Amino acid sequence: MRTCFEFEPDEVKLLIKVFQKPVVPVGLLPPSLQCHKTRIKEMINGCFLSHGGWSSIIGALKFGRALIVFSGASADQGLNARLLHGRKVGLEIERNETNGSFTSDLVAETIRQVMMEPKGEAIRANAWAMREIFDNEELSNNCLDGFTRFIEEFAPSGCHSQV
Structure with missing residues (x-):
């Protein structure tokens, strides 16, 4: 689970209650940002305009930046945008009701809401x-360790790699 x-x-x-199975959090592994210097510079000034992919979300929240999301390329981006809105750490840019597109006015309005209005x-x-x-590197490492333990415990024996 991410x-x-x-x-x-x-x-x-x-999820634990519904499925009666362990839930293994794995989504907090921060992406390597060393090769994304442009992305980091974009995040420094208070918000981050993103397509809503999980790695971009993690990168922005790692630096404490509010997200402005224009989702649409994949199914999880819309879900991610709703999650960010629900957690009150970002806003999704509204779509044109006629054709689902984004207009420059809608993008500007969303940025204005996040950066200038009391709601922001x-x-x-x-x-x-x-x-x-x-x-939190320790938390990320704990998630990865828990995922590794889960895989080792529940994977069929033929799936374990020989070290």
Whole structure:
């Protein structure tokens, strides 16, 4: 699952209850940002305009940046945008009701809401607070270790690599 107990505690508990199986959080592994210097520079000034892919979301929240999302290329981007909106760490750019496109006016309005309006203050503060989760190397390592243990325990014996 691409989350952790610290980010979505109620959802993780619900999945465990519904499926009666362990939930292994694996989504907090921060992408290597060394080769994405342009992306980092874009995030420094308070918000990050993103397509809503999970790696971009993690990168932005790692630096405490509110997200402005223009989703649409894949199914999970719309879900990610709704998650960010629900957690009050980002806004999705509204689409033109006629054809589903984005207009420059709608993009500008969303940026204005996040960066200048009172509603944006809370979004920026919440995104800044997410650094404690997404920039936490120990938590990321624990997620990866838990995922590795899960795979080793439940994978068929022929799937284990010989080291």
